[in-house]
Amino acid sequence: MDKKPLRLLYVDDDPDDRFFFESATQIIDSGLSVATHNNGALALEHLHESDFAYDLLFLDLNMPVKSGLDVLDELQQVIKDRHLKIVIFTTSGNPANIEATYKLNAVLYVQKPGSFDELVNIIRNIVNMHNQLTLPVPFEQFKFSAKYA
Amino acid sequence: MPELYSAKNNSVTTIQNCADEPIHIPGSIQPHGFILVFNEKNEIALCSANAGEFLGTQVKEILLQPYLKVLPAALADIVTQYVQTGRHNSQVPFTVFFNDRYFDCFFRRSSPFFILECIAGIEHSNTVYDVLQHTNELVQVVNTRISLQELCQLITKKIHDITGYDRVMVYRFDENYNGDIFAETVVPEHEPFLGLHYPHTDIPAQARALYIRNLMRLIVDVNYEPVPVVTMNQELAQPEKIDMSDLHLRSVSPIHIQYLKNMGVKGTFTISLIKEGRLWGMIACHHYSPKNLSYARQIQAFLQTQILSSQLGVQETAEMYELAASLEPSMRALQEKLSQDGNFIKNYFEKMPEVSSITNASGAAFIDRDAIYLNGITPNQEQIAALHEWLLQKGQQEFHTNKLSKDFPPAKVYEQVASGVLFFKIIHADINISLLFFRLSQDRVIRWGGQPTQKMGIEALTPRNSFATWQQLIQGESLPWQTPEIDAGFRFVHALQQHLFRLFLREEEARVKQLNEKLVRANKELENINWISTHDLKEPLRKISMFASMLEEGRNIYAPQARRPLERIKDSVGRMQKLMDDLLLYSQMSQGFDSFEKVDLNELLAEVEQSFEMEKAEGIYELHAKDLPVVYGNKFQLHQLFVNLLGNAIKFRKPGAKQIVTVAGDKLNKSKITFCDNGIGFSQNLSEKIFQVFQRGHNVDSLGGTGIGLAICRKIMENHNGKIEAVSREDAGACFHLYFNYGIHN
Known part of the structure; x- marks a missing residue:
């Protein structure tokens, strides 16, 4: 088992959601390395500076300055060569968003849940199966559903 | 020897009971002739006391005798x-x-009697040619414009020539029966009365009634000794027994005689002027010494008067016609402006002189709810407002007066400008709108033939005795409103009403247009609800839910009292999320849809049932579907419809019993299907309410309804140009009838 801790980067302009995310990851495994950013531009800068030293990028879509889609668009060239996997983490269930992010090479589309239990379960699932999340993802499996849980 | 009884009325008449005086049965006659009253046996039952004298015998010799004898x-x-x-x-x-002697004799029936009246002749009759000549002259004049x-x-003048009376007058009544001397021919020795006025009390109502009944009345000598009518039958000695009203010789009211004596008149002859059944006036002939007039001349004068009577209506109609015609140019000017598009009241009412001249008024006011518009000379706004209040209280559609301050004392202060008022109420869209016309006071002097307010004597038979001319200044009266003027006012009001109605319609149209635009905007905003509810509303809820569930994670460290509130927060949030x-x-369904397709309801129902697999597995319900049609519709919406109806049925099952849901087509009506269950049902009087948003048939929170499900169903049916109806009884299941008016597909 690779002892190297899994590195997660969470980008969301909503401080509450960042708090939920951090709290949930602490419950799952204190060994997880978690960083957060409150906007897409800062996150991109940080990724470049750290030479993409992350395993999973959880990306909100609806953000000021630089939206999740903008970030995805800029990252899509580099993703193929890196092991960084992008998980969309949003309240939107809009089919147009699902399609757009799928095309921009995100690996999973998650709608933010309504309870903390669920959130913990979802993140735990993603962390556990992160190795299976490789491109290309079949579209039927792109949207996260309870069936994975 | 038989006793003679007099039928004369002996009761004392005083001025106070003048209105009750039984003057139609005086029981006596004037002395220039005699009467005989015959009973059923053709005997002379009564006669005037002077009959013997004229017949050359004694009254007692003829009474109770057969006439032939x-x-x-x-x-x-x-x-x-x-006979x-x-x-x-x-x-x-x-x-x-x-x-x-010659006698002019008349018969009169007065059941059971008949009366023979013989008037002593005083001259030979005029030839028919005299009559012809006078009449001809008059008819020629009438045919010219006069x-x-x-x-x-x-x-x-004509009657003066025919009869020779010292004074011949046309005495005219106003609407209150005050009189004035309208025309007169008088001999030079006597002062003219032309233009003098007399109060209505001079000719009381029962006297006027007699003037209508008997068109001619001759009094030969005011100092005559009335001749009693006598009988030997005591039962007949009552004045009520025989009505002598119609006799030419009828004795005259003593009050009238005294009145004439006070005027210094000795002989009179009067002819009534009747217009449309009403006493318009009289030809009054006065003589300053006793004067008899042959019946032939009476008739000749009467004929002239008949020609005048026939002209009264014609003349007045002609004058009214001219008056109406003179108002026509004003009406045309007003109508032209009223037919234009703009608001007549705001643009023209205060500026056009025709607004007042349409009724020959000096001023006018239009009173709307909040504004008074003035034209010409008028009282001020507050005065008009107070007057209007009073007029509305009268509750009449139209009212006019030419002495306003008499009816409405506060108007005294402005009587100079508004003694005459003509009022019209305009009902427009339940609002009181009024049009008022004003007329200036027309100060004038009335010359009375004696002071009209003079106290009458309290002694019996004392009419007023002063005929000294007396002048009165009349103020606070305008010229009276004539019928053509009132009619013109009414026509104006009518045109105004139509104008206002047109304006109202136009405003209404604009309002509807505005409302439509508002609706379109509102609908656009409604579309935004999608966005708003997903983001702005749903986000905070999700947060509350998250925080609550985070607290639950650590429930063990909280006091037990904190757990229940925590659960309640979660429940409420859950409900709120479902509501949203x-x-x-609902808002999505309200927007309707564009795409139609054939939908097989059998297939659709099978699809929908998959959503309730769990309930089916648990044996909570059983579905029986048969003969469902294929309809045109929107599959997405119809799917939602069935989900809601089936979900509803499952939700409202009887506790502990299996819910049997039957969905069936109708053999007779292919566009109808029925959704029935055997659940708890609801009271039939809720069958309409349950389709309204947030209305629930059951006040049971545990059933978890949002009160929107059936509203969505109705919306969907409306989108399909159809309808949904509910039939139920409490504890006896419910049925929903669905009608698809887009028809079915075979």
Whole structure:
């Protein structure tokens, strides 16, 4: 088992959601390395500076300055060569968003849940199966559903 | 020897009971002729006391005697003729000669009696040619253009010529029966009365009634000694027994006689002027010494008067017509502006002189709810507002007066500008709108033939005795409103009403247009609800839910009292989320849809049932579907419809019993399907309410309804141009009837 801790980067302009995310990851495994950013531009800068030293990028879509889609668009060239996997983490269930992010090479589309239990379960699932999340993802499996849980 | 009884009315008449005086049954006659009253046996039952004198015998000799025995042959002959035929024209007398005199004789039926009236002749009859000549002259004048006053003046001259009275007058009544001398021909020795006024009390109502009944009345000598009518039958000695109202010789009211005596008149002759059944006035002939007039001349004067009577209506109609025609140009000017598009009241009412001149008024006011518009000379706004209040309280659609301050004392202060008021109420869209016309006070002097307010004597038989001319200044009265003026006002009001209605319609149209635009905007905003509810509303809820569930994670460290509130927060949030999802769905369904397709409801129902697999597995319900049609519709919406109906049925099952849901088509009506269950049902009086948003048939929170599900169903059916109806009884299941009016597909 690779002892190297899994590195997660969470980008969301909503401080509450960042708090939920951090709290949930602490419950799952204190060994997880978690960083957060409150906007897409800062996150991109940080990724470049750290030479993409992350395993999973959880990306909100609806953000000021630089939206999740903008970030995805800029990252899509580099993703193929890196092991960084992008998980969309949003309240939107809009089919147009699902399609757009799928095309921009995100690996999973998650709608933010309504309870903390669920959130913990979802993140735990993603962390556990992160190795299976490789491109290309079949579209039927792109949207996260309870069936994975 | 038989006793003689007099039928004369002996009761004392005083001025206070003047209105009750029984003057139609005086029981006495004037002395220039005599009467005989015959009973059923053709005996002379009564006669005037002077009958013996004229017949050359004694009254006692003829009373109770058969007429054939006691009357002169010439007289007896005409009585026989009357008894046999009963025919007699009361206008044309029998002329009979006996005892060296001519008599003009009239018969009158006064059941069970008949009366023979014989008036002593004073001259030989005029030839028919005299009558023809006078009449011809008059008719020629009538055919030329001549005013009513000129015609009346001419008549007085003619009658003066025919009768020889010192003074011949046309006495005219106003609407209150005050009189004035309208035309007069008088001999130079006497002062003219032309233009003098007399109060209505001079000719009381029952006297006027007699003037209508008997069109002619001759008083030969005001100092006559009334001749009593006598009988030997005491039962007949009552004035009520025989009505003598219609006799030419009828005795005159003592009050009237005294009145004439006070005026210094000795002999009079009057002819009534009747217009449309109403006493318009009289021809009054006065003589300053006693004067008898042959019946022939009376008739001749009467004929002239009849020509005048026939002209009264014609003349007045002509004058009214001219008045109406003179108002027509104002009406045309107003109508032209009223037919234009703009608001007449705001643009023209205060500026156009025609607004007042349409009724020959000096000013006008239009009173709307919040504003008063003025034209010409008027009282001020507050005065008009107070007057309007009073007029509305009268509750009449139209009201007019030419002495406003008499009816409405506060108007005294502005009587100079508004003694005359003509008021019209305009009902427009339940709002009181009024139009008022004003007329200036027309100060004038009335010359009374004696002071009209003078106290009358309290002694019996004392009418007023002063006829000294007395002048009165009349203020606070305008010219009266004439019918054509009121009619013109009414036509204006009518045109105004139509104008206002047109304006109202246009405003309404604009309002509807505005409302439509508002609706379109509102609908656009409604579309935004999708966005708003997903983001702005749903986000905070999700957060509350998250925080609550985070707290639950650590529930063990909280006091037990904190757990229940925590659960309640979660429940409420859950309900709120479901509500918003349903509202969102409802608003989506409200937007209708564009795409139609054939939908097989059998297939659709099978699809929908998959959503309730769990409930089916648990044996909570059983679904029986048969003969469902294929309809045109929107599959997405119809799917939602079935989900809601089936979900509803499952939700409202009887506790512990399996819910049997039957969905069936209708053999007779292919566009109808029925959704029935055997659940708890609801009261039929809720069958409409349950389709409204947030209305629930059951107040049971545990059933978890949002109160929107059936509203969505109705929306969907409306989108399909159909309808949904509910039939149920409490505890007896529910049925929903669905009608698809887009028809079915075979």
